Amino acid sequence: MESDSNDMSVVTKALTNALGAGAFSSVSYMLDQSFLQGINGLMSTMASSEADEFQRNFERWFGSAFQAASAVVLPNQLSAFYRAHREYLPDTRITKDMDFLERLMKKMEYTIKDRTFGLGDVPVRVNWKGEPIEQNPRGANRHAYQLFDITKSRQGSADPVSNEVYRLYEQTEAISRIVGTPSFAATRPVNVPDMNRNLNLAIRRSNLKFSFLDDEDFVKERVRLNTDQMNRLMAAAGKDRYARAEELISSEKYQRMNDEEKIEALDDLNKQFYSKAVAIERGRLLPHTVELLKIIQEIYDDERRDED
Numbered sequence: 146m147e148s149d150s151n152d153m154s155v156v157t158k159a160l161t162n163a164l165g166a167g168a169f170s171s172v173s174y175m176l177d178q179s180f181l182q183g184i185n186g187l188m189s190t191m192a193s194s195e196a197d198e199f200q201r202n203f204e205r206w207f208g209s210a211f212q213a214a215s216a217v218v219l220p221n222q223l224s225a226f227y228r229a230h231r232e233y234l235p236d237t238r239i240t241k242d243m244d245f246l247e248r249l250m251k252k253m254e255y256t257i258k259d260r261t262f263g264l265g266d267v268p269v270r271v272n273w274k275g276e277p278i279e280q281n282p283r284g285a286n287r288h289a290y291q292l293f294d295i296t297k298s299r300q301g302s303a304d305p306v307s308n309e310v311y312r313l314y315e316q317t318e319a320i321s322r323i324v325g326t327p328s329f330a331a332t333r334p335v336n337v338p339d340m341n342r343n344l345n346l347a348i349r350r351s352n353l354k355f356s357f358l359d360d361e362d363f364v365k366e367r368v369r370l371n372t373d374q375m376n377r378l379m380a381a382a383g384k385d386r387y388a389r390a391e392e393l394i395s396s397e398k399y400q401r402m403n404d405e406e407k408i409e410a411l412d413d414l415n416k417q418f419y420s421k422a423v424a425i426e427r428g429r430l431l432p433h434t435v436e437l438l439k440i441i442q443e444i445y446d447d448e449r450r451d452e453d
Contacts, residue, residue, distance in 0.1 A: 200245050208252045219260040222292070227262050229287040231280040236270035236376060240332055242369040268373040273324045274304075275383025306390045310411070316404045321411040323390050329422035329437060330378040334367035337441055338423045347430045348438075355438050357445035374440045382433035386419055 237255045239248050258264045269277045281287045306323075314320050329335055338344065340358045348355065357363050370378070393399055393414055399407060418424050424431040430438075 204239070204245075204248060204252070207249055208256075211253055212256050215256055215260070219257065221260075223260040225291040226288075227259060227264070228280055229291040230262070231264075233269040234278040234280050235264040235267040236372040237264070237267060238332065238372050240369060240371050240375075242371045268376050270372075271376045271379040271383060273326065273379075273383055274306075274387045275380045275385075306387055306394060309394050309407075313404055313408050313411075317408060319408055321408050321415070323386065323411040323415045325415070326379070327382055327419045327433070329433070330370075330375050330382060332370075332375070334369050335422055335437070335441075337364045337366050337368060338438070339364040343425055343428075344423060347425045347428055350428060351430055351435065353435070353438070355442050357442055360445070363445060368441060368444050370440065377436055377440065378433055381436040382419055382431075385432045386415070389414060389418065 237259070239251055239255075241248070243251060255264070255267070258267075272278050281290055310321050310324055337357070344358075390411060393410060394407075399410060402410060418426065418431060419433070422434065422437055424434050
């Protein structure tokens with residue numbers, strides 16, 4: 146009897162493999178797990194105790210759920226084909242200058258556009274050097290990279306500042322803040338600067354005028370930037386910061402430092418000029434401050450226009 150049972154087991158396994166039932170059962174298991182994860186995420190969202198927490202959790206759950214559901218009609222491979230054809234990386238971050246419903250609609254819009262070659266009107270994301278980020282590595286086969294390279298590995302930049310920052314990281318295991326994103330170009334709210342003597346003189350020297358500085362109520366507010374505005378700030382700050390960092394590492398004083406002192410010098414440079422939204426050097430506004438003031442003026446004008 147035991148021999149007959151073993152024989153039946155062998156036959157059953159053979160039929161299962163021949164018909165692909167094992168593969169189907171694996172797929173069914175994966176789908177069940179994805180469904181359960183989705184339900185668990187939704188239940189966690191519904192259990193949120195505060196309104197802000199509920200919105201954050203619901204946005205996260207809705208984004209993943211819509212992405213999974215839309216893949217039935219528009220497969221994820223379409224996104225890979227689109228990435229292979231794009232020159233630069235679009236910035237599809239959802240910012241809180243929009244209300245809750247607008248953010249949900251924007252998530253849906255970006256998901257569909259990413260699979261229908263339609264992100265051409267989205268701002269290009271800018272790196273720490275103020276340059277647009279390329280979608281694919283230079284010299285690589287774009288389609289092979291996006292469709293078959295599961296590691297998505299990239300070669301590092303060959304410029305002197307990037308090389309020096311990486312060398313210092315290898316020697317000290319510390320990464321310099323010079324390559325980070327300034328707080329004023331992040332998704333957090335930005336304080337509207339109020340008029341003071343130094344800022345007033347610096348603006349006059351730049352032959353600029355900003356009417357929002359005369360509005361006592363507006364200068365007490367905080368504004369949220371959209372992705373286009375954040376990338377404008379990154380471009381302005383990044384180019385100026387890179388030039389200063391390159392000048393520093395080529396100086397004789399820098400060459401006499403040890404590696405720990407070099408990291409400290411780069412961090413001090415970043416802190417001195419790029420840790421604050423409003424930065425003035427020798428009575429003149431830094432490029433990112435000029436750009437920020439222009440952006441805030443645009444926001445102020447748009448708000449006044451809507452009120453009218």
